[in-house]
Amino acid sequence: MSIYGRRVPPLVAVEDLVKRYDARAALAGVTLAVEPGEVVALLGPNGAGKSTMLGVLATLLPFDAGRVTIAGHALPAEGGAARRALGLVPQQIALYPTLSARENLRFFARALGCTGRATTRAVDEALETAGLGARADEPVARLSGGMRRRLNLACGILHRPRVVLLDEPVVGVDPQSRERIFDAVAELARDGAAVLYSTHQMEEAERVCRRAVLLDRGRVVGEGTPATLVARLGITPTLHLHTARPLPTGWLDGIPAAEVTRTSGCEAAVGVRELAAIPAVLSAVLRAGGDVVDMTLERPSLADAFFALTGRALRDDESTSA
């Protein structure tokens, strides 16, 4: 189904995108869209096609079939106009190590189209956003990992792009830096930017993104909010019980909304299809004579959906160039 029928056109629109490396399809008919003000997580195991997808959207890679528009500019024909709307924050800290933070920012501001006073203003704002005002004139090589990561983000967004492509923007940073980066991403979305956020960290995606797109083997295998994905996959919450004594067999019989998924001595895991069934489960424990020592409820997460959709097998051999 075409995505172009929506009332507000997406800033990132990809339809049936195909990208091949020789005979191998890195992207095999991917369709996705990112609305203004939306942060969408791009998830997938190694080799799923995330990097290729970002490369195509950043106009760095040609593609073989499909339609791609960035801020209404079709690629590849309108690549120049698309780049003016883009802000790319690569996973690698892509900065000039011997230049200062200010010099890096000034260069990227000019490269991104800023001129005159706008450049100075954008640089100052970026330094403020990155929290680097005090170290602005030091060479990047002397900055800490977190500072570089923040500067890396700042260099990609200092021109207030309408479309932001983030690739693992918080890898290896301390919690404070991470929070600063999350705040900056949230601010971008608030300002109406469409943010595509590629990450391997499910918690990070759940924290930052409203929606997620799961790629696997070059295809979209799941899309939606984390809750929607979980619900769509039928993944239930799990109640973990630690009892004083082992529970007897069949102790949960008669409660249709729950079932024992694992038992080991005094520990048991119970899948609950409806949270309302939890009191009944606890009553059943008491009836079976197993005093509850501890209890935790594990809600299904995006990670569960991820594993459900992509499996747990290693993908190392599929990761090359994708």
Next chain:
Amino acid sequence: MSAFGAALTKDLRLLARDRVGLVFLTLAPIVVITVAGLSLAALYGGASAPVVPLVDEDGGWVGRGVRERLASEGAIRVRQVATRDAARALVVGKSAGAALVVPSGTSDAIADGRTARLVVLSDPVRTVDVTTVRAVVQEVRHGLETAARERANDELAAARERTEAARSALEHSGADLRQQLDALTDRLDAARREAARRRTSLRAALAANAARRVAAARARLVDALTPLRGFLQELTTKRAAFDAWMADVRKQAGRFADRVPPPPEPPVVPPAVAELTRTDPETLATRIIGGDAGPPDLPPLPDVDAAIPRLPALDVPSLPTLPSAPLPGTLDVEETSVTGAPARFNTFDQNVPGFSVTFLLLGVLLGVSLGLLDERDWGTLERVRATPLSLPVLLGAKLAARFTVGIVQMVLLFVVGWLAFDVSLGPAPWALLLPTTGIVFAGTAFGLVVAGLTPSREAVLPIGSIAILTMAAVGGCWWPIDLEPDWMRRLALAFPTTWAMEAYNDLMIRRWGAGAVVGATAVLVAYGLLYLMIGLALFRRRVSR
């Protein structure tokens, strides 16, 4: 030891898997050895012979000798041309490093014992060719002079032989003459002794005969003088008597004595006759005839029966004919630079531009390629490509930066060369900017080609080094390009370094003006544009993978 062994094994494995490093360890030196070996073959006699235009204005034996000797000379290839201007044009046009002219009248001058000159028209840049020609010409000159000397020596030897024979014949004749003269002397001595003996006996006979004749004469004289003496004595007596009579007369005349006429004067007796009267007849006879017979008249020399020998017919040889020609003159060599520049130049005029170009290439080529690879490794290249800044603009800016640095580098090196080594900047120093601009542009653009060809920084060093070393060596940056064999010189035209060095040589050594390097500069710019297009295509392909 096991830990050491593990570490050693690890390092050997790392080295074995560093293919680029292994290639660099072997391929780069092999390339350099090959290039240097082929380039420097001329130093060891392995190069192809240079073409040497030869003009024989002389047309005589020297010109013929030069032609013949050069034709058999393996170190050069002679190309006969009609005129000196044609030969000069070949050297000016760089078709030859030197030309040889045998000026008109050379043979005559040599034959007349005067000094003549062979003229070498040289291109001061083509030192190797010129040196070869100098050596060959010196050999030819030496050969011609040797031949002339040998010819003179042969003539002198023949004359000496003839002289020797004549002297021998003369000595022989002299000996004969001396022998005959000795015999004659002996015979004359014998005759002289016989004559003396005869003379002695004759003298005795004559003395006896004379004594007899004197005695007889004396007797006859005494006999003859006796009456005269008697008369003279009587005369004297009678005169005294007359005088006494006269005195008596006068006395008797008294006062009339003075009227007495003087008596006639009696004849005066000559003193010699009077003497005869007073002298003893014997004494007088002795005085008149001589006391003795006196030395007899010498008898005639005895008739020597041996006739004086006639002089032998001396076998006087004909005098040897001296060589008709004078000793040959000397043959000098006069070298003239066809460019008007000094025939010998400051070696730094070659080395300063040569090594400046080498290090320029190191700077710009490695700078551009490593700079782009740095950008790729840092991720900034990809990041910038995602901006409105287009790839050509990005690359152009990078190349322009390196180009500027390269120009400054070259200008600084030339200034240092000028101040420290007194290199020539040519008649128009500003013109050095033409080839400098060209080679910096070409080198910078070639850096883009290397960046497009090399997958990593590790590959840049061997590939870039090999490319730079090859271009510098073959292009004549390290040694005069005419050291190289012909095929390599033709190959060198494919390298911008060759054109740059040619242009620098034109300006600094040949001392030509800016117009001379416009062509080379255009070629350099063309190479730069070609490299730029290739580099852009390669780099685009590499970054779009």
